Amino acid sequence: MPKHEPFDRRRRGLFVAGGALVFTAALRPWRALAQATGGPKLRIGVIGSGHIGGTIGALWVKAGHPVLFSSRHPDELNELVAGLGPLAHAGTVAQAIAFGDALFVAVPYGALPQLGQDYGGVLRGKITLDACNAVAARDGAIADEAERNGVGITSQKYLPGTRLVRALNTLSYRIFAHEANRPDPKLAIPIAGDDPEAVQLAVGLIRDAGFEPVLVGKLADARRFQRGAAGYGQAVTAAELKQKLSITP
Numbered sequence: 603m604p605k606h607e608p609f610d611r612r613r614r615g616l617f618v619a620g621g622a623l624v625f626t627a628a629l630r631p632w633r634a635l636a637q638a639t640g641g642p643k644l645r646i647g648v649i650g651s652g653h654i655g656g657t658i659g660a661l662w663v664k665a666g667h668p669v670l671f672s673s674r675h676p677d678e679l680n681e682l683v684a685g686l687g688p689l690a691h692a693g694t695v696a697q698a699i700a701f702g703d704a705l706f707v708a709v710p711y712g713a714l715p716q717l718g719q720d721y722g723g724v725l726r727g728k729i730t731l732d733a734c735n736a737v738a739a740r741d742g743a744i745a746d747e748a749e750r751n752g753v754g755i756t757s758q759k760y761l762p763g764t765r766l767v768r769a770l771n772t773l774s775y776r777i778f779a780h781e782a783n784r785p786d787p788k789l790a791i792p793i794a795g796d797d798p799e800a801v802q803l804a805v806g807l808i809r810d811a812g813f814e815p816v817l818v819g820k821l822a823d824a825r826r827f828q829r830g831a832a833g834y835g836q837a838v839t840a841a842e843l844k845q846k847l848s849i850t851p
């Protein structure tokens with residue numbers, strides 16, 4: 603064994619310990635804020651930080667959740683995160699996936715296959731809220747597939763292994779920004795998913811954003827509130843949405 607190896611081991615040990623101390627110190631502000639806002643908060647990675655991703659992500663930051671906003675050009679997000687304070691961060695898609703206990707995907711629907719192809723391994727097992735809408739003029743053939751098979755089933759096909767919940771896709775960002783945290787009754791948000799734990803987490807996040815979730819059913823039922831369906835574009839209360847979709851109260 604080379605004589606310098608014990609020293610190298612000690613030096614590596616010091617580096618590891620030092621790194622752990624720095625990481626722990628970095629977490630302290632988040633832990634302190636979580637205690638001040640009533641309990642532990644989720645780290646959320648936002649993939650696609652345009653109008654919808656930026657608006658909903660900002661609402662989660664204001665509720666006390668650490669959020670990493672991502673895009674292909676993270677530098678363009680500096681103004682957004684600077685205005686939201688220390689819980690908001692900007693980074694790449696890979697960084698958002700690694701950061702998030704849960705993910706929020708709000709990209710053009712035609713980008714989903716490439717997203718799943720590029721990041722399929724690290725996306726597997728992630729609770730993922732999907733707000734992407736298929737628009738034929740923009741997204742091409744995949745929009746026809748979503749119309750034919752249902753948007754929930756189609757999203758799951760292209761994001762395999764994710765614990766997918768369809769949510770926050772039915773209204774414009776302006777309505778979300780204006781109606782969040784309004785006095786009761788809150789604005790209703792239809793959701794659908796096959797994974798009960800993922801659905802329950804989504805329920806909590808939607809309430810934290812200032813809305814009232816309405817469970818419509820499984821992913822196959824998400825077609826009831828995709829573009830052009832009865833549940834789409836409904837800026838209504840939970841009771842009104844349930845009535846429109848014939849959901850038993």
